[in-house]
Amino acid sequence: MAGALVLGVTLSACSPTFDWRTIMNNDNGYTVDLPAKPGNDQRAVQIDGKPMQMAMQTAEAGDAVFAVGTVMLPDDSDATQRAVLDYLRTGLARNVGAAPDARAVQIPLAAGGKVLGLEMRLSGEAGSKHETRTVYARLVARGRHVYQAAIIAAKPLQPEQVDQFFSSFQLY
Structure with missing residues (x-):
């Protein structure tokens, strides 16, 4: 699952x-x-019965993994975009045993303007060791891509670290 891809990255124990x-x-x-x-x-993923590719860029700092996942869609229909957004939203929540609650958020475009996306902040137990994790995520569809910008942290992060990541995330 897409959410598992992000949680599967080992969190390092070095100083932040x-x-x-x-x-x-x-x-x-x-x-x-x-x-x-x-x-x-x-990785190849199956979403709503359709094979798709998901590319991930991840970076670790302290006890957190910062990641941007991009799912390449077979088409740019609203139905396909909604199915992938739902898949990512529920997958992230399931990985920490939380409800898939999300709120609307504006995602900036590099050329100016914004598009509507979803924002989540979840906490719960993850993995076989049931370790507490906090997930910060933004999900957005644009054309034939759905994006998942996420931070998976062993403990809540300073707001400025979260803001730096999310405020810099812009779509072309």
């Missing part, structure tokens, strides 16, 4: 060091500030 850098992902159409050099991964 945030070395912010702007990452421009021209292939998937976004820019974001990450707190360390990112790693990249890509």
Whole structure:
């Protein structure tokens, strides 16, 4: 599951060091500030009975993983976008045993303007060791992509770290 991809990244135990850098992902159409050099991964996922690809960029800082996942859609229909948004929203919530509550949020476009997305903040137990995790996430669909910008943290982060990540996330 997409949410499991983010939670599957091992959280390091080193002291929190945030070395912010702007990452421009021209292939998937976004820019974001990450707190360390990112790693990249890509996986096949089945969503609503359709095979899709999900690309991930992840960076670790302290006890947190910062990630942007991009699901490439077979079409840009509203129904496909909604199905993928629902899949990601429920997957993140299920990974920490929480309700998939989300609120509307505006996601900025690099060229100006904004698009409507979803914002989540969840806490619960994750993994086989049932360790407490806090998940901060924003989900948004644009054209033939659905994006999941997320932070998975062992403990709540300082608001300025969360703000740095989310305020820098812009779509092309």
